Amino acid sequence: MPAVRLSDVAQDAGVSLATASRVLNGSARVPGKAVADKVRASAEKLGYVPNAQAQALARSRSGLIGLVVHDIADPYFATIAREVQQQVFASQAQVLLTQTDRAIDTEIRALRALIAQQVDALVLVGSHRYGTEADAAISTLLQGFERNGGKVVGLGQSLGVGRTIVPDNAAAAHELATSLIVDGHQRFAVVEGIAGIPSAGDRTGGFVAALTEAGIEPELSTAAELTRAGGHRLAARIEEHLGGEGAADPRPLCVFAPADVMALGALGELRRRGIDVPERVAVAGFGGVPGAADANPTLTTIALPLAEMARQAAEWVLESVPGRGAGAAESDDATRGAATTAATAAPLDDDSAPGTNDAREVHVRGDVVLGESTALTGVA
Amino acid sequence: MPAVRLSDVAQDAGVSLATASRVLNGSARVPGKAVADKVRASAEKLGYVPNAQAQALARSRSGLIGLVVHDIADPYFATIAREVQQQVFASQAQVLLTQTDRAIDTEIRALRALIAQQVDALVLVGSHRYGTEADAAISTLLQGFERNGGKVVGLGQSLGVGRTIVPDNAAAAHELATSLIVDGHQRFAVVEGIAGIPSAGDRTGGFVAALTEAGIEPELSTAAELTRAGGHRLAARIEEHLGGEGAADPRPLCVFAPADVMALGALGELRRRGIDVPERVAVAGFGGVPGAADANPTLTTIALPLAEMARQAAEWVLESVPGRGAGAAESDDATRGAATTAATAAPLDDDSAPGTNDAREVHVRGDVVLGESTALTGVA
């Protein structure tokens, strides 16, 4: 019994394919009530589930949204993905999830695959390199996609295509560094910009710029991945440093990790190594993931409105998808469920007039959250 | 220029549709080299991207895998999702992500939607209620899906359909409780089984059973959601309890939260409320998410082999999807990227003969990890 088709329903109800189609979907022309009920009854009876692929083919609109993240296990991306999925699903669309692991060729593969699936829109979260050769391939892909009617939203960095939601990475990191300096921090370590990950570079850049303005130079600049494991390695490098060149100085060394998950990993590894935070090493992150506030010590970070950013992205993306609250294909409980997630979204602080989010690019600001991980006991 | 079709390629190459199709896909019949090259050249030139929906329709196989989780922002699910996505993507398939937020009607909607998308397989992660009326709807859906050739894998609890990967929740929690008792813990608090979430109930049940065997009764049993926020509320309830009935006793109260993210939330909130862990309250979780080891104090928990579980699920699911390393549609770099993620999987400890994972159900065991969050200073 290889699935029941619309034609089966039509036959069972004694109507034509066209009529069945009309009643089971949000067609402009709604057949008479009597016929409609008969069709619906048959559909219910046979357990009809529409073939979305065939529908997509016929309407040339798939109801699929491609979501590209670096690593879904990173709470930063997970938080965003959660919100995007909810919004998208509430609009009767679906999310196709891909991860790049920050590898450009994986990203290209992912985009190709998503485009092949005829996604109506692409949401690229996290930063993506530019200028490289492979990047050109991505641009070509995205441009072609947009030309064919697809929507593109970049979340975290401008793509040169579509619309964008970006935090002011450099400015926020600058502000963070300034706060730390004002607090009394004098020794700093940073994570080197990772090749091809502009936003991490921007963050570190902004941080270092503030240091420079204050006449401070980071005494350690080391490379590490923007992951929990990277945080572990970062901690190892710190210990090394404190055991060597940095040994003499008794003041705490303040480390800036350009991603919260990395900072949290560093926190754990520092502790495992018996290095006291914030006595000996202070740690600051970036992002404002949910776990940052529950960490011990609480993590100093830049809190980004991740959920709001995601909501904005979803909103843009869903402009193309109809069914925004429209009737579902079949049983009416479909819509009922959808209402559940309709949270009241705090609007983003964008560049355009308040309330209107039709800008091509909105900037969001992150707030400095001074946690215990950078507390200075001498000052307290 | 609304996307280039196969017919465009065929025309450009001066061959028929059939031939073009044959060369651009892993067809059994490969045309002559000369023709093939010509077609490939045209495809490249025109930037042909196959329409996966149309392919799916024609082949009646979509290359889509439906992934159902409760909450992608929960590291437990995120860790699993990460691995599943990677494996699936490496096999040229795609993941359709849905979240239920533990609401049964959302889950039904999600399943319907995934089935409508003609997913080749469904992976349901986390536990799902049974016996209820709505549950019957789910069973019907899944059975129908399986009858039509879809694969179903339950990760976390048996579904009565398809294959299953389950940790021994009750046994592991039992073991955990026993360890804690042996360690010297005497006062316990647990989270009430949540209606419709069997695995949480199993965990709490196993935990309480061990207590009972030792002649101990939990002095507090409270309800809270299996989320970070639920952990916060749990902490609040604990404080309340310790301020009231539980005030007199100076021994630490050991709380068992049946999910790590909840335990981590509790840790944070307890701290915010100035309640010392583990001096005054000890906390234990379940799951073994990456953050547990980086927490301060490190979290006592049951470490589940999440990645391996996910890999096993993916492996089962991908049996149906060909292309396991087979040539991709187009440029050959597709396969190159795929190799990247081919990690060596530690095989699961299953019930069947070692090495063969064709069992319908594999049990995985979780290991008790005694962290600092339950350390007893009196004993140390």
Next chain:
DNA sequence: ACCGGGCGGGACAGCGTTTCCCACCCCACC
């Protein structure tokens, strides 16, 4: 009583691929 308009329903042509089947050609073998 006749005509026109409007509406409900059906037939049919796609949507972009795959795949079955057939025609054809070349070669080898009788």
Next chain:
DNA sequence: GGTGGGGTGGGAAACGCTGTCCCGCCCGGT
């Protein structure tokens, strides 16, 4: 030199649905 067989390319029918076009009917108006 004729015929059978293997292999190569093309034609065309699905795949399940949508949307357009068209037809027939009913009703109201004149």
